[in-house]
Amino acid sequence: MTSLSSLEQALVLETVRVTEQAALAASRWTGKGDKHEVDRAATEAMREALNALDIEGTVVIGEGEMDEAPMLYIGEKVGGGARRFPIDIAVDPVEGTTVAAKGLPNGIAVIAIAERGGLMHAPDIYMDKLVVPPPAAGRVRLDWPVEANLNVLAQSLERAVEDLVVVVLDRERHETLIQSVRRAGARVKLIEQGDVIASLAAAVRGTGVHAVMGWGGAPEGVITAAALKCLGGEIQGRFMPETAEQRERLRGMGLDEMQVYTTADLAPGEQLVFSATGITDGELLQGVRRFGGGARTHSVVMGHASRVVRFIDSVHLEEHGARVTIRV
Incomplete structure (x- = not known):
């Protein structure tokens, strides 16, 4: 069996290379208004980088599913080389395709890896989520009223509810939630896309974000869980199927729409590595900055075994077709 330290030591910087290459490729399409090209470029670069790894x-x-290629589809096999670490992978080559295409903040490339069985195979349906930072982990409940959770969060952070900022996706379905947060005295920050990066911001001190609430994609919930397990924060989520077909698929995967799933349920692995690289500027990560002969990227990478979070500033030089990366 691969040890915790060997898997993390071997792959922590490799995962950064994967998200860096995806972000660099996507950055050539940021601000051009074509979200499909942003996604295509990042996906192709991410697949190529994954296939170069000893996994x-x-x-x-x-x-998506296999017939939706060239996307990195569920069940796709990637990797090569001699050592071949057996791992499960959760990817989002571009979280925030629309914001990246528009040149708006918080577009990122993201990946999480774990030993086999270390990441839940979640269906692509909605999930109601509650994300809180480490001081509030284990102290909130998705089933509680919004006001109760905000009071506990404020106490955990030793702040007033009025000081709290809650990120919510800007959707009609969240109108009641937004009203509840504001009525409790907290502030709402509405975002167009990007609940993974918003959840990371909530788990890191100094970003000005204290929680994430509301419906988002279940796959993004699994990726978020991998990061929060490394950071000590918490996500709670409940699947929200909207059709009979979605309910049947959920049951077929052995999942219960009535259950509240925790961080440990969504990312049960002990050999977890998470990496994200900024495509456009945001609260936590800077976007790709291009200059004559190269580009600069800003990434965050973390491992559950080491409990170390690294922010990596890399300069990628391109001369005569060759690439050289310098990490600071």
């Missing part, structure tokens, strides 16, 4: 990887969280 035996299976995509368990991807962008």
Whole structure:
């Protein structure tokens, strides 16, 4: 069996290379208004980078089923080389395709890896989520009223409810939630896309974000869980199927729409590595900055075994077709 330290030591910087290459490729399309090209470029670069690694990887969280290629589809096998670490992979080559295409903040490339069975295989349906930072982990409940959770969060952070900022996706379905947060005295920050990066911001001090609430994609919930397990934060989520077909698929995967799933349920693995690289500027990560002969990227990478979070500033030089990366 691969040890915790060997898997993390071997792959932590490799995962950064994967998200860096996806972000660099996507950055050539940022601001051009074509979200499909942003996604295509990042996906192709991410697949190429994954296939260069010494892994035996299976995509368990991807962008669709096999017939939707060239996206990194659920069940796709990636990797090569001699050592072949057997791992499960959750990817989102571009979280926030629309914001990246528009040149708006918080577009990122993201990946999480774990030992086999270390990441839940979640269906692509909605999930009601509650994300809180480490001081509030284990102290909130998705089933509680919004006001109760905000009071506990404020106490955990030793702040007033009026000081709290809650990120919510800007959707009509969240109108009641938004009213509840504001009525409790907290502030709402509405975002167009990007609940993974918003959840990371909530788990890191100094970003000005204290929680994430509301419905988002279940696959993004699994990716978020991998990061929060490394950071010590918490996500709670409940699947929200909207059709009979979605309910049947959920049951077929052995999942219960009435159950509240925790961080440990969504990312049960002990050999977890998470990486994200900024495509456009945001609260936590800077976007790709291009200059004559190269580009600069800003990434965050973390491992559950080491409990170390690294922010990596890399300069990628391109001369005569060759690439050289310098990490600071």
